[in-house]
Amino acid sequence: MKRTLSLLALVASLSAGAENLAPAGTLSSSLAAWAGTAVANPASSVQQFTLRNGMQLIVQPDRRAPTAVHMLWVRVGAMDEVDGTTGVAHVLEHMMFKGSEQLAPGEFSRRVAALGGQENAFTNRDYTGYYQQIPADRLRDVMVLEADRFAHNQWPDSEFTKEIEVVKEERRMRTEDNPRSMLFEQLFATVYQSNPYRRPVVGWMSDLDAMTADDVRQFHRQWYVPAKAAVVVAGDVDVAQVRAWAEETYGQIPARAAPVSKPREEPRQIGLRRIEVKQPAEQAFVAMAYRVPAIRKVQDLEASDKDALALLVLSAVLDGYDGARLERALVQGKDRVADSAGSSAGVLGRGPAVFTLTGVPAKGKTPAQLEQALRAQVQRIAKEGIQSAELERVKTQWMASQVYERDSVMGQAQSLGNYWVMEMPVNADELLLQQLMQVSAADVQRVAGRYFGNDQLTIGTLVPQPRAAGQARPAAAPASAQMH
The missing domain is CATH 3.30.830.10 (Metalloenzyme, LuxS/M16 peptidase-like)
Known part of the structure; x- marks a missing residue:
């Protein structure tokens, strides 16, 4: 799904016809x-906090309906990968649904559904995100689940072996079988010579073929640290209560040094x-x-x-x-x-x-x-x-x-x-x-x-x-x- 900022919405939406100028x-x-x-x-009463471990919390109360959106954003995407492991940020997004110390593969999604919620995730060049939209009174439950898999993502090699084939098929369907997608992949690989924006988010097929389960685990250990993450909550919530829940869940994750990317400026x-x-x-x-x-x-x-x-x-x-x-x-x-x-x-x-x-x-x-x-x-x-x-x-x-x-x-x-x-x-x-x-x-x-x-x-x-x-x-x- 393409994540469109409101800043860009005027380019693509709210059209009324040239004759109405x-x-x-x-x-x-x-x-x-x-x-x-x-x-x-x-128009908003949004508030931002820093949890004890450096993770950010952003809360936007909106009491028009008894629902809430909970999102976890990680400031890591395809641009933070290194040559030879392109696509690993996106593969990790897939593997985050495959278990933790507390949950079996697939159990995260089953529990969110049982709470009456919907959930998914997305990866692009700049970030990776995970979200759930749930009844507001189940917010703490999904915070517990998301904090657990952020800190303790865990799965057997057999799950990776199956899921990497899913990602390869995704590449075939979305890119290799789509002429314009192939054009844009080649175009950006030509526009950029040194900047990592030259790499496809889904990764080059040869890198997916060579990827290992430990490549994904290492990327998680390196980048999924509190200082690189923010929890965003919007909906029918009390700010003080959300902050307390965030400290009880995400705030308990130990702080670790955040990795620093090389500049890789484009000449x-x-x-x-x-x-x-x-x-x-x-x-x-x-x-x-x-x-x-x-x-x-x-x-x-x-x-x-x-x-x-x-x-x-x-x-x-x-x-x-x-x-x-x-x-x-x-x-x-x-x-x-x-x-x-x-x-x-x-x-x-x-x-x-x-x-x-x-x-x-x-x-x-x-x-x-x-x-x-x-x-x-x-x-x-x-x-x-x-x-x-x-x-x-x-x-x-x-x-x-x-x-x-x-x-x-x-x-x-x-x-x-x-x-x-x-x-x-x-x-x-x-x-x-x-x-x-x-x-x-x-x-x-x-x-x-x-x-x-x-x-x-x-x-x-x-x-x-x-x-x-x-x-x-x-x-x-x-x-x-x-x-x-």
């Missing part, structure tokens, strides 16, 4: 009001990179990845943070709602060059950032023509700028996404955990919203002219190949995170 200036008063009150009057790119990926497919696909700055701070912003925010707005102007620029210019009309086109500003994460432009060429059009058309849309903004109505539209959608996210205790917990992983404060949503409101049309025009040169670009093209007789069409491309 408001005239310039009609939304200014409401946006200004939000910008001025977002930090002063945060400056010094020229355009281009790859072709040949896979059985019916249509070509183009993906253009530009190296851009990431958001690192939400207060006292550096110039790079401000540029990253402007890039997020640029992506929303291009592809943030039905009938946005890419759709109008490339997909609609008789002279269209694409069956679909999109953009994404991946500016939030522990590692480096990329801005991607993607598309499927229309019948009779080549990948080269689509590539040029995608470039032309960014170049047009760099030359002419954007309309004030476009800018206010995407800001309003972001504002709305903040409100809608608060309707879901799961959404609140996810957001709090995501921002903790990035070492941002618990009110990062409000702070980032305030910063977004300050992004101007001139800022968007400036970044469109600054970050889209060839020296920062890697282009991947899917070259369709004939399918073998009887070969089934692959499922839709999977999300970037790997789910249990």
Whole structure:
């Protein structure tokens, strides 16, 4: 499941159609009001604590329904692996369901179900997470269960031998049998030369073949320490009671030194990179990845943070709602060059950032023509700028996404955990919203002219190949995170 922060929601949701763009200036008063009150009057009463062993506890009371979401976040993901053991973070996520000193394999899930709860887990480049949504009065029970497997994950080699085959099949289905997934895997392995973001979350198949049970156990011993973890609870709970339960359960885990990753900074790119990926497919696909700055701070912003925010707005102007620029210019009309086109500003994460432009060429059009058309849309903004109505539209959608996210205790917990992983404060949503409101049309025009040169670009093209007789069409491309 892809874990989407509310910051990014404006790019993909809350669409209303281009014809509803408001005239310039009609939304200014409401946006200004939000910008001025977002930090002063945060909608939440979230509190954060440090347990005796260094583990973090974040609690968000929400008493609208007698339910609670309990999440355990570990600040370790695929980017913390070393060559030769890619995929081990995700494999460990699977093995966390296979037993502890107190529970037999599979017993954790059976007990959560008996409590009336639902549970799952997820791994991506930056983190691993585990969650349960349960009746609020069963919260302590799942805290006991999760603390036990965090500290005492234990299983026989035979369980690993079975589960590693499950992970391999997951790789085959989600990546090797999906042409676009193969393209993106190869693309990011080319974009990044030294940074661990170049590795697939599920791991390379050769590493999965060579992985041992002790590789997984060692990764658990090394990274699953209290100082690398946070418990997030949202729902119908009392903060003081949750804190007391957390100390009784998680707080009893002995503190250990937290490992430190090497920086592994990505060197400056010094020229355009281009790859072709040949896979059985019916249509070509183009993906253009530009190296851009990431958001690192939400207060006292550096110039790079401000540029990253402007890039997020640029992506929303291009592809943030039905009938946005890419759709109008490339997909609609008789002279269209694409069956679909999109953009994404991946500016939030522990590692480096990329801005991607993607598309499927229309019948009779080549990948080269689509590539040029995608470039032309960014170049047009760099030359002419954007309309004030476009800018206010995407800001309003972001504002709305903040409100809608608060309707879901799961959404609140996810957001709090995501921002903790990035070492941002618990009110990062409000702070980032305030910063977004300050992004101007001139800022968007400036970044469109600054970050889209060839020296920062890697282009991947899917070259369709004939399918073998009887070969089934692959499922839709999977999300970037790997789910249990």
